[in-house]
Amino acid sequence: MTEIWFIRHGETDWNRQRRLQGWKDIPLNEFGVNQAGLLAARLREEARHTPIHAIYSSDLQRAHATAVPVSEQLGLRVRVEPGIRERGFGVLEGLDHEHIDTQAPEAAAAWKSRDPLRPLDGGETLGQFQSRVISTVDDIASRHEGERILLFTHGGVLDIIWRHASGVPLNAPRDAALLNVSINRVGVQGRKWEVLDWGDVGHVADEVGDDVVP
Numbered sequence: 001m002t003e004i005w006f007i008r009h010g011e012t013d014w015n016r017q018r019r020l021q022g023w024k025d026i027p028l029n030e031f032g033v034n035q036a037g038l039l040a041a042r043l044r045e046e047a048r049h050t051p052i053h054a055i056y057s058s059d060l061q062r063a064h065a066t067a068v069p070v071s072e073q074l075g076l077r078v079r080v081e082p083g084i085r086e087r088g089f090g091v092l093e094g095l096d097h098e099h100i101d102t103q104a105p106e107a108a109a110a111w112k113s114r115d116p117l118r119p120l121d122g123g124e125t126l127g128q129f130q131s132r133v134i135s136t137v138d139d140i141a142s143r144h145e146g147e148r149i150l151l152f153t154h155g156g157v158l159d160i161i162w163r164h165a166s167g168v169p170l171n172a173p174r175d176a177a178l179l180n181v182s183i184n185r186v187g188v189q190g191r192k193w194e195v196l197d198w199g200d201v202g203h204v205a206d207e208v209g210d211d212v213v214p
């Protein structure tokens with residue numbers, strides 16, 4: 001088995017403003033930088049009794065900047081992996097949740113339908129995104145059999161991971177939170193994925209919310 005700890009990046013201004021980022025490369029805000037520091041301290045303590053063997057990050061700076069303080073504490077380099085970047089939301093990127101339906105009605109409807117085949121103007125279909133994420137994680141896991149690794153990634157990626165490991169279809173309601181700097185533990189053994197523990201934010205107490213929809 002490979003034990004993977006999926007970690008969502010710290011907060012950005014766009015998270016706070018509820019604006020969709022996708023492939024837009026938005027930096028952490030001050031609060032997010034602080035969250036990354038708290039996460040790094042937590043993982044340094046964890047690593048004393050629970051060895052961690054490798055660190056991967058999405059190539060988007062909000063994930064990478066969350067991974068860097070952890071890599072410094074653990075003495076491990078960050079391996080950049082574009083396959084675990086957020087979904088490309090095309091014309092929806094930059095829009096906030098409040099105005100999305102009026103500013104881009106067709107794309108917003110496609111996004112909210114969660115139909116894996118429905119095209120999203122300028123972006124990835126949900127099905128393309130799912131295939132990219134699952135094949136990337138399977139590939140990484142196969143290189144780390146018997147090890148424990150960290151993957152710094154995004155809310156949409158966590159949604160795909162949770163569903164795949166829990167057997168919940170893409171269009172069914174999700175009852176798991178996708179929180180900034182949360183640690184989400186999954187075991188991967190060949191084709192069998194299993195949620196070990198989800199939504200651990202003990203290092204930041206109650207300072208985080210779930211802004212990921214739908």
Ligand SMILES: O=C(O)[C@@H](CO)OP(=O)(O)O
Pocket residue numbers: 008009014015019020021022023086153154155156211212213
């Ligand atoms: O792209 C975004 O704005 C959100 C969407 O869920 O994800 P994240 O903030 O985790 O990158």
